[in-house]
Amino acid sequence: MDPALLEIIVCPDCRGDLAVVTADGATELVCQACGLAYPVRDDIPVLLVDEARRPA
Template sequence: MPLNLSEELLAIIVCPDCHGDLSPVETAAGGELVCQQCGLAYPVRDDIPVLLVDEARRPD
């Protein structure tokens, strides 16, 4: 499992901004969960998703 996140967790968490589905993406910095609707990318730190809009990276 990418980013050491369980399938069960990925099935229930959604973007806190638009409620879109999140997909795990591995990056050089570790990883992030990217919203498939609005594009916000939420960091995953120490295998814990940081689902705060203020911490999210905006799409380019």
């Protein structure tokens, strides 16, 4: 993901900072504040709360 993009996007739920996490071949943007994990599909972040995975 483009580092410049990561500097300007935030979690749509709580406005927290997002970090790129890759596990099992899948990339997600994980909110550092609330823990929601947003999928990245074809290098495009899907920043929809309904599509996010809730923290366990």
